[in-house]
Amino acid sequence: MRVLGIESSCDDTGAAIFDLNQGLLSHRRASQVDLHARYGGVVPELAARDHIRVLIPLVQAVLSDAGLERGDIDAVAYTAGPGLAGALLVGAVAGRTLAFSLGVPALGVHHMEGHLLSPLLDDENIEMPFVALLVSGGHTLLADVTALGRYRILGESLDDAAGEAFDKTAKLLGLGYPGGPAIADAATRGVAGRFGLPRPMTDRPGLDFSFSGLKTAVLKLWGEVEHDEQTVCDLCHAFEDAVVETLVIKCERAVRERRAERLVVAGGVGANQTLRERLVKRMAAQSVQVSFPRFEFCTDNGAMIAYAGARRLAAGESDALEIRISPRWSLSDLRSIEA
Numbered sequence: 001m002r003v004l005g006i007e008s009s010c011d012d013t014g015a016a017i018f019d020l021n022q023g024l025l026s027h028r029r030a031s032q033v034d035l036h037a038r039y040g041g042v043v044p045e046l047a048a049r050d051h052i053r054v055l056i057p058l059v060q061a062v063l064s065d066a067g068l069e070r071g072d073i074d075a076v077a078y079t080a081g082p083g084l085a086g087a088l089l090v091g092a093v094a095g096r097t098l099a100f101s102l103g104v105p106a107l108g109v110h111h112m113e114g115h116l117l118s119p120l121l122d123d124e125n126i127e128m129p130f131v132a133l134l135v136s137g138g139h140t141l142l143a144d145v146t147a148l149g150r151y152r153i154l155g156e157s158l159d160d161a162a163g164e165a166f167d168k169t170a171k172l173l174g175l176g177y178p179g180g181p182a183i184a185d186a187a188t189r190g191v192a193g194r195f196g197l198p199r200p201m202t203d204r205p206g207l208d209f210s211f212s213g214l215k216t217a218v219l220k221l222w223g224e225v226e227h228d229e230q231t232v233c234d235l236c237h238a239f240e241d242a243v244v245e246t247l248v249i250k251c252e253r254a255v256r257e258r259r260a261e262r263l264v265v266a267g268g269v270g271a272n273q274t275l276r277e278r279l280v281k282r283m284a285a286q287s288v289q290v291s292f293p294r295f296e297f298c299t300d301n302g303a304m305i306a307y308a309g310a311r312r313l314a315a316g317e318s319d320a321l322e323i324r325i326s327p328r329w330s331l332s333d334l335r336s337i338e339a
């Protein structure tokens, strides 16, 4: 089965073709970073309009990259949520309509399930159960994954997601959008130990997160110091260290509680090099293996949607003839497709 995947939940348009026998055949992404950068964050209406502009050419490009015609597609999977309603609608309308015109099934996919399964794009041998850390711009959560579709949320952010905290802190320090890569880059030039920041909610039991206080702590420090380049880098270093250490402490706790042998990390913040290195080291100390998606599949992409869709379509799922989006949709509401 050959599945066209479409992602349009936020500020990246993604398209990909995944074949259940041959694997990933092609994938492309069109980023909207330049479009939103001057506003310091994603403008939903501009995002939706740009998805409209680039989606069909992107689908044509992934088909031609794979040497395929539209008629060679067996099914279409598109992101149905969670995400920005207008942005989601573009992918949903395009995906559902294309499937209808070709007479093939369509399926609305959960964006976070796409992230969660993205490491399997390169390594199908990753076995469940495992604990998943999903860290993106909109979500930060730890989930117990016992089967495909059976996800129990162990803890999640009570306020800002980790990526959102990176983005807001970067804005505060006058760095560009998206903030995660900008802070990570500045942090490499920062001096460790000049500023100390808390590790929120690590001093009490539980697996929930809270990152909004960190941004406030940075704001307070920012009001007390000279605004020179080295200070920005030092603050970025302290901020990244605090977020990473908080995530690592909670992962250690989660794998210990679940007696997990594997931790899967996905989502945009999973691209952070400091987080990757520290997790690998600390998980090794607990004999836990860590799996990440390929670097380019940490942030939003069509490949993960094609993959998650293919697994569910192969299990017999498909949507009725309707255009369905769910801008708010919990991962724990998904149906398990394995016994």
Ligand code: KG4
Binding pocket: 010, 135, 136, 137, 138, 139, 162, 163, 164, 166, 167, 178, 179, 180, 181, 184, 267, 268, 269, 270, 271, 272, 273, 298, 299, 300
């Ligand atoms: O998964 P994603 O592409 O979109 C959502 O589903 O939200 O994640 C985007 C988030 C942004 O907040 C961005 O700042 C963050 O991931 N991010 C990073 C890095 N690269 C992207 N955060 C920290 N370090 C990075 N290297």
Ligand code: ZN
Binding pocket: 111, 115, 136, 137, 267, 268, 299, 300
């Ligand atoms: Zn995402």
